Amino acid sequence: MARHWIATSWGSPDAWQFVEYEVPRPGPGEVTIRIRASGVNPADAKHVAVERAGADLPVPIGYEISGEITALGPDTLIGSGSxxxxxxxxxxxxxxxxxxxxxxxxxxxxxxxxxxxHPEAANLLLAGTTAAEMLAVTRAVPGETILVHGASGAVGVSVLQQAARRGIRVIGTASEARFDVVRAFGGLPVHYGPGLADRVREIAAGAEVSAGLDAVGTDEAVDVSLELVADPGRIVTIAAPTRASSDGIRWIAGSMPDSARFRDAVRGELVALAQSGELVVPVAQTFALEDAPAALALLAEGHPGGKLALIPSD
Incomplete structure (x- = not known):
């Protein structure tokens, strides 16, 4: 019998349960997948940390997977076709x-x-579609210079790749230990911390910083973006909704209807980029599926060094 992780109460992953369950047979428009890897994302824990409207316990955990089809509903096509x-x-x-x-x-x-x-593929789309939407809502175009906060993280690395292929120059904040990652994907690294705005200006070498993309949610990220970017409407955050409300910048999240529509629409493009080798997914570590809480604990530390994936036992 199949097994899955569920949250039976609101709180940390330590309280989740790994239980057996009956997998429904696919009906029309449905597909059953044997999972070979599950992507690990901050939202997996965040969305069950506290009670939220529209969610009823128990809550099955996890938003993206890679695997193989074991059953198809009648006359059913998948998102990419037959x-x-x-x-x-x-x-x-x-x-x-x-x-x-x-x-x-x-x-x-x-x-x-x-x-x-499979571990890489299981981590392609959540970060990739988030990065694509950040570039879209800030209206970044070829020839511009943009500032990305958290450039060595999962979303940041995808932004770097998507921006580079469009001819957009990225200055990206990171720890010095992660500068090589930013450079490897075409970005210009800059250390966060006091004096960040001046360091960005120096690297920009006279070019206007046209947009700010915040993937970390710190006050520094928002404050420096507001100082350097002329139009607050070209600053977006995925992690500082309170600052978005108070400072007139954009906040996006997969739970928002407009964000969901955009991210669904761009899936095929990102899959095609990965197929052609133009979009890669650095994976730092894999865990056994039954060790999901340990993977989330490492992710919560903030510096896993790449994506994490869960691998079911055969």
Whole structure:
């Protein structure tokens, strides 16, 4: 029988339960996937940390996966087109991805990019679609210079790659230990901390900083962006909603209807980029599926050095 992680109470991952469950057979428009890797994201724990409207316990955990099709509903296509049993696929914006097997709406599944391993593929779309939306809402265009806070993190690394292929220059904050990561993906690294705005100006070498993309949520990230970017409407955060409300900058989140529509629409483009080798996903570490709380604990420390994935036992 399949197993999955669920939150039976609001709180930390330490209180989650790893239990057996019956996987529904797929009906029309549905597909069943044997999971080979589950992506690990901050939202996995954040969304069950406290009670929230519209969510009922128990809550299945996990939003993105990579695996292979074990069953298809009748006359069913997946998000990337036709498919058959045994095909490798990825899926994003699912409910209950921390599992050994799952049945989901087929439109959420796309053919897995062959250059990516399952742990890499399982981490492609949540960070990738977030990065794509950040670039879209700040209206970044070729030839511009933008500032990315948290450039060596999962979202930041995807921003670096997507910006580089469009000819957008990125100055990205990171610790000095992570400067090589920023450079490897085409960015110009800058250390965060006191004096950040002046250091960014020096690296920009007279160029206007056209947009600010905040993936860390610190006051420094918002304050420096407001100091350097002329139009607050071209500053976006995914981690400082209070500052967005008080300072007139953009806040985006996958739970917002407009964000959800954009991120769904851009999935195919990102899959194609990964298939062509233009978008990669650095993975720092994998954990056994049953060790999910340990993976979330490492992620909560803030510097895992890349994406994390959960691997079900055969």
């Amino acid at each position: 498919a058959q049993i045994g095909d490798e696929v990825i899926a994003f914006r699912v409910s209950g991805g921390y599992a050994t097997e799952i049945t989901i709406p087929a439109e959420k599944a796309f053919a897995k990019p062959s250059p990516l391993t």
